[in-house]
Amino acid sequence: xxxxxxxxxxxxxxxxxxxKIECRSLDFQATTMFWYRQFPKQSLMLMATxxxxxxxxxxxxxxxxxxxxxxASLTLSTLTVTSAHPEDxxxxxxxxxTGGTINxxxxxxxxxxxxxx
Amino acid sequence: xxxxxxxxxxxxxxxxxxxxxxxxxxxxxxxxxxWYRQDCRKEPKLLMSVYSSGNEDGRFxxxxxxxxxxxxxxxxxxxxxxxxxxxCAVTRGGGYNKLIFGAGTRLAVHP
Numbered sequence: 365x366x367x368x369x370x371x372x373x374x375x376x377x378x379x380x381x382x383x384k385i386e387c388r389s390l391d392f393q394a395t396t397m398f399w400y401r402q403f404p405k406q407s408l409m410l411m412a413t414x415x416x417x418x419x420x421x422x423x424x425x426x427x428x429x430x431x432x433x434x435x436a437s438l439t440l441s442t443l444t445v446t447s448a449h450p451e452d453x454x455x456x457x458x459x460x461x462t463g464g465t466i467n468x469x470x471x472x473x474x475x476x477x478x479x480x481x
Numbered sequence: 482x483x484x485x486x487x488x489x490x491x492x493x494x495x496x497x498x499x500x501x502x503x504x505x506x507x508x509x510x511x512x513x514x515x516w517y518r519q520d521c522r523k524e525p526k527l528l529m530s531v532y533s534s535g536n537e538d539g540r541f542x543x544x545x546x547x548x549x550x551x552x553x554x555x556x557x558x559x560x561x562x563x564x565x566x567x568x569c570a571v572t573r574g575g576g577y578n579k580l581i582f583g584a585g586t587r588l589a590v591h592p
Binding site for chain 1: 522524526568580584585
């Protein structure tokens with residue numbers, strides 16, 4: 365099946381620094397990627413929809429200036445957590461869609477555990 | 482009201498038991514429905530899609546009731562390896578198929 369690579373898997377940073385997470389579709393072109401966040405024992409919460417070549421669409425309550433998304437190519441979307449604080453510590457997962465509808469053609473990255481000290 | 486709601490769990494069952502998970506969704510425009518399995522600190526993995534006619538894959542059976550906006554997952558003959566968190570997921574519907582997850586139900590199968 366299709367592979368989505370997410371990097372890094374783990375990151376520990378000091379409060380106030382920015383962290384970039386990359387999501388790559390390795391063997392297909394992804395016009396749309398999604399970014400999720402998951403706090404311990406909670407569900408995956410959709411943060412934003414990333415569209416190649418255009419601005420991301422953010423879910424209600426997600427600060428676009430805090431979570432910068434860039435989808436500059438059909439195989440790469442990045443999420444930058446700017447000026448990270450301890451409350452941003454979470455598990456971030458990207459997913460990429462291969463076709464025009466979601467169905468079974470949605471593939472997830474392996475996630476990034478962010479810990480902000 | 483949350484878009485997707487699930488039984489909170491956890492479910493602790495012995496091997497061989499049958500266990501059922503329930504899920505309700507609020508958006509009547511939702512078009513696609515899924516069950517995912519997630520192990521701790523891993524990405525969710527698609528277990529099965531859910532159709533109105535119901536569908537079965539080995540020990541797993543999924544049902545959809547559009548009128549009640551209700552989805553279910555039945556696991557028969559539970560194995561130790563079934564221990565995980567089960568997430569139902571629903572597309573938001575409307576113009577774009579964003580996938581919205583329930584909070585998940587944790588299943589622990591013990592010997």
